[in-house]
Amino acid sequence: MEHDKDCKTDHQSENESRLGSDDDDNEEDHNPHQREILNAAMQAGHILLENGAEIFRVEETMDRICRYYGIESGNSFVLSNGIFTTSGNEREEIFAKVQHIPVSGTHLDRVAAVNQLSREIEAGLVSLKEVRLRLDEIKIMPGKSKSMQIFASGVGSACFCYLFGGNIRDSVCAFVVGVLLYLYVLFISAPKLSKIVGNIGGGALVTFICTSLYLLRMGEHLNYMIIGSIMPLIPGVPFTNAIRDIADEDYISGSVRMMDALLVFFSIAMGVGLVFGVFHRLTGGALL
Template identity: 40%
Template structure:
């Protein structure tokens, strides 16, 4: 009986570990800051009465070690290859962590809910395309552009997102640096063409608005937050990634203006 009880406890421990490392991985994938990932893991582990949990979280991976009594220990390392910001799924996982505490969800129910969140479809392409266009036009207006400049920024934002969505649908594997350079180049050439045919009035304002959808605002903000929270390694990595994107966009815009 003691051996059976120990086996059941070990299986329960591994389920809890699978849940917390799955939630941590998903939070990292969808753009959460390091402190949020650590807090979520700790809260879920405390709810399921894990005696001790040790974690090490960075931007592209996490290490979780859980202890339940002296003889029950489980360790897992999870690599997170890429980050794709998805605020809806990020909010859904935050809501799941609250439900686990408030509604006392079982491990199996929480695991099932987590898989449903991760398997849920992303926003339809038309919403992304329209949002990109509206965002580009709005920032073009905020930068002081005329209605014609906003129209040019809207057209460029729509075409830019359609281009990115096409590459994603075709599973084209392009490095982030090259992709951002191509995006900046495409936007600049489109803005120049629209100005030449008389659509926009101020080229620089139209370009400034059109490149906004490519700006990694979430990564830059989270990098600063990680550094403030003392996660210097992850914060510097996020900031370096954001700065690299900024430079890539600038190279693309510069090439477009030269051409």
């Protein structure tokens, strides 16, 4: 009897040991899967924030991905140039990651692509592996060609000039100036100059060319020509996002974006003022 009891005890201990080993294996299998989910959410947030999305959109998308794939303790804190992600409780592995994201331009095609992907995730149409592949594709999604950007700048300048009150001749001049402006932006300002210097130069270039065309009698309303031609430099999306962030009580991020937009406005105004000052001296005030 004692021998049978000892055998039964040994057999029970062996089963408990095997069960404990199985639990450890499941936990080890679960941890890499959890990290993969959190890294995917982090990558999605990085793409959104880097390409001009609002703070609430970034946080909402990251939370949506974590929640759908079973991460209950995920928590993200998003600023205008950084993302902090943490998770972990008694049932989930502790995870923490920080990414710095410099304030850059706007690429709304990538933002729309990530939004569409998040909807497909919630609908259960995409596996986690496919999510990482899709995010890698979105990250390298090409923007508009340089020729298209230059042409769009010219058309936009002409349309704004006409919208603000210019006539056909003013709009034609604004189209030419808009094309020249974006040639400067793409080949000189963006690759070689800082944001402040580049925008001062852009404002000065627009004012100089518009004033020259006006003095040559090719345009009739100098103010409409300058206003229309300078619109491609205006940071409309960052300024709008700054207001939305402040309205959503993301005061730090909204203030940073607002300051960045106001700095661009100030730099453009400085370039315009410098050229007007030079022409004012040269013409003895006749121009203004």
